[in-house]
Amino acid sequence: MKRFFKYIIWRIAVLILVLILLDILFTSIYSKKKGIRNKIEYVFQNSKKNYDYIFLGSSRVEYHIDTELIDADNNTRSLNMGVSGQDLTETFLLLKLLIYKSFKAKKYFIQLDESDFSLVKEKSFIGASYFMPYVDNNEVKNHLEKYDDDFILDTKAPFYRYMNYGYKIGYRELLLKLNNKNRRVSFYIGLKPVLKDNNASYLFKEKYNNDLLNEIKSFAKEENVALVFFTSPYYNPQKTVKFKKFAKQNNINQYIDSIKKVEYFKDSDHLNYLGARIFTEMLIRDFNLKY
Amino acid sequence: MLFNSFDFLVFLPTVFVLYWFVFKKRQNQNILVLIASYVFYGWWDWRFLILIFISTIVDYSIGVLLDKQKKNNRRKYLLWVSLSFNLGLLGFFKYFNFFIDNWIEAWSSIGVVMHESSLNIILPVGISFYTFQTLSYSIDVYKNKLKPTKNIVAFASFVSFFPQLVAGPIERATNLLPQFYKKRTFNYDLAISGVKLILWGLFKKVVIADNCAIYVNEIFDNYQGQSSLTLILGAVYFAFQIYGDFSGYSDIAIGTSRLFGFNLMRNFNYPYFSRDIAEFWRRWHISLSTWFRDYVYIPLGGSRGSKWMQIRNVFVIFLVSGFWHGANWTFVIWGGLNALFFLPLLLTNKNRKHINISAQNSLLPSFKEFLQMVLTFCLTTFAWIFFRANSVNDAIAYILKLFSSQNLFHIDYLSGIERYSFEIAFLIPILCFFEWIYRKRETPFEGRYKNVNEAVILILLLIFGQFTNHSSFIYFQF
Structure with a gap:
């Protein structure tokens, strides 16, 4: 048995060594190699930029806010910082990073998903996870400590973050980064497919918690940042009465049922590029985004 | 509990240490294996444990009764009870909705409309594996290939042995059960x-x-x-x-x-x-292939008899094997296709080449x-x-x-x-x-x-x- 334990301990030691080496390798490539593969890298590789409008949120910003349309024939500069899969805790971190890196904007628009207000919210960074290579950054570390249930593993266990969030920051992303496959200039992505199912719907849950929203509001007040909260459209939303009431109480501009036709959706919670144009026009009109 | 999960990463070393350092006696080790297996299986849904517990009790009792019973008719009757119980369990949990849906569809194709009456049955994880394992015990005891056990802990551990409980290998009682009787010493290699x-x-x-x-x-x-x-x-x-x-x-x-x-x-x-396909089936899911060979194919006559009988037996074994995989015609066709691929080898006597x-x-x-x-x-x-x-x-x-x-x-x-x-x-x-x-x-x-x-x-x-x-x-x- 002693021999067996020696064998196992020796293997575990090799495993830990390999994990440390891989962690160093991945982290140094992500943090040192120039080129922008995602919006978080854009923030880390830039600073002191001026914009008129910056839009933050999930895929329902990334695919819905046509910033080129806002800036067309105008002198405005707007930035789509929506990240697919990102939830409100991650959006909050991105907001903090933008502010600390001196990204100035007349208005920050924060899109809120209904799921951001779940009563029982898992504290996780599974959504975007592009922050993970930067856990040594103080802003990221402090934010994770407060909002990430896996904080210890994510920040202390070597290579854990690249295994746990492999789908977003694993070998695939690393190889693309090494191969200089940079992201296209525009941060807005218009989706082409059209929702085929007329009977699709989005069912609201009817119970909400606004703690995190209040924390974001307090932060914005301290930093003297103008925030506008809004929700993107859903296809055929059901049981929306309580959410609308909640939105009104919390100063959230809600557009959940502002677009109704099926041909403007890609699926029940995403607009296609035609729907995105209509929705962006609505925001331009309602918030007077054009000079 | 999945093998590739963090839970199992904690579970396995814990059981290992307890097994070799705390529960050193054979019977105690069996008790630990049994508890660990029930924890492992109950991790999915504790209700599944009721089923495996009943299955264990039924087959253990049938084993004991078979040992006492000398009359062939009664022994056969006991075997049928075991077969009916195990296959009934499998049939209900795995195939009930399939048969009901096909029944309704068959009637609707001739214009008779019947109301949907599928039940919301949860398929217990690994049921096909452990029912086949317990079946092999009853059949082997019936055929006097194996002496029935009187050690219920050993038998329950054999039925629920956590490493192979949910997806095999489907162990024969003749191989695995006797290992629960033996004193275990740690073997480095x-x-x-x-x-x-x-x-x-x-x-x-x-x-x-x-x-x-x-x-x-x-x-x-x-x-x-x-x-x-x-x-x-x-x-x-x-x-x-x-x-x-x-x-x-x-x-x-x-x-x-x-x-x-x-x-x-x-x-x-x-x-x-x-x-060739025959070789493939000697190398793929060997525990199931040999199970069907020993308990279905050979009792049907195997490769003895006329060519037509042999062809029939091959189709039976492949179609049943396909159906074992799931309550869907896709699996039956998959089995049928494999039988078709096997056929030329059988007809030219090259299936053991x-x-x-x-x-x-x-x-x-x-x-x-x-x-x-x-x-x-x-x-x-x-x-x-x-x-x-x-x-x-x-x-x-x-x-x-x-x-x-x-x-x-x-x-x-x-x-x-x-x-x-x-x-x-x-x-x-x-x-x-x-x-x-x-x-x-x-x-x-x-x-x-x-x-x-x-x-x-x-x-x-x-x-x-x-x-x-x-x-x-x-x-x-x-």
Whole structure:
């Protein structure tokens, strides 16, 4: 048995060594190699930029806010910082990073998903996870400590973050980064497919918690940042009465049922590029985004 | 509890330490195995435990009664009780809705409308495996091949033995049960071979199967819009997904058992190096194939009797085997196709031509052997399309699209997952390379380069493994 334990301990030691080496390798490539593969890298590789409008949120910003349309024939500069899969805790971190890196904007628009207000919210960074290579950054570390249930593993266990969030920051992303496959200039992505199912719907849950929203509001007040909260459209939303009431109480501009036709959706919670144009026009009109 | 989960990473060492350092006596070790197995199984849903407990009690009691009963008629009656109970359990939980739906559909096809009355039945994980295991006990006791046990703890541990409970290998009572009677002493070589099997199994599951699964799901769910080459790749990826998934699970199960001093039967023996379908079935899911051979095929007459009888027996065994996999016509057709592929070998008496692994005394196969392997792989992959498709119509549409697509040599960008499948293009060859070089051994972690191979596989596992995006083991649903 002693021999067996020696064998196992020796293997575990090799495993830990390999994990440390891989962690160093991945982290140094992500943090040192120039080129922008995602919006978080854009923030880390830039600073002191001026914009008129910056839009933050999930895929329902990334695919819905046509910033080129806002800036067309105008002198405005707007930035789509929506990240697919990102939830409100991650959006909050991105907001903090933008502010600390001196990204100035007349208005920050924060899109809120209904799921951001779940009563029982898992504290996780599974959504975007592009922050993970930067856990040594103080802003990221402090934010994770407060909002990430896996904080210890994510920040202390070597290579854990690249295994746990492999789908977003694993070998695939690393190889693309090494191969200089940079992201296209525009941060807005218009989706082409059209929702085929007329009977699709989005069912609201009817119970909400606004703690995190209040924390974001307090932060914005301290930093003297103008925030506008809004929700993107859903296809055929059901049981929306309580959410609308909640939105009104919390100063959230809600557009959940502002677009109704099926041909403007890609699926029940995403607009296609035609729907995105209509929705962006609505925001331009309602918030007077054009000079 | 999944083998590739954090829970199991804590569970296994805990049970291991308790087993060898706290519960040192044989009976106590059996009690620990039993408790651990129930915890392991109850991790999914504690209600499943009721079923396995009842199954254990019924078959244990039948074993005891068979031992006391000398009259043939009564012994036969007891066997029938066991068969009816186990197959009834399986039939109800696995096939009830299938039969009801088909019954309603059959009537509606002649204009009689019946109301839907499917029940919301949860399929208990691994039910097909442990019912077959307990059945083998009753049958072997009935045939006097095995002395019935009076040790209920040993029997319950045999039925629920956690390493192989949910997806096999389906152990024979004659092999596994006696191991519960023996005093266990820690065997270093056995334990090390177990650790190596676990590592190799994890590689096959987490690197090969789970990476293939990402593309397979995307291609099969959206086959209408894909090119021929993408559809071919989808089928090939599924062939490796199911192999990596199931053989990986089996390796981990066998490896885990060895840590506790148990030897389970080998379940896979490099099946994709087979030179014909008969050889493939001697190397694929060996515990199920031999189960059907011993308890269905041979009682039906096996390869004795006229050719027609032999053909009938082959079709019975393959169709039943297909149906065992799931309550869907896709599995039955998959079984039927394999029977059809087997038929020419049976008719020409060549079904036992390839017994040893190919290229027995050389590094590379002959050209003929290579072609035979490619052809066998193509046939099995074609049949896998039915196995993977959601319905027979989907499978047929997939195959038709495969031959009708205009862009034969175009590999599609998979928009749903925003990627090409480039990493599979070198992960599968890596698997094939190691398997080919070490085809006469259990894992690549033997021989001169064992440490180098271990390091390579470990690094590949860490970098390419799908640790959060992993799919559940395919065979859990059977």
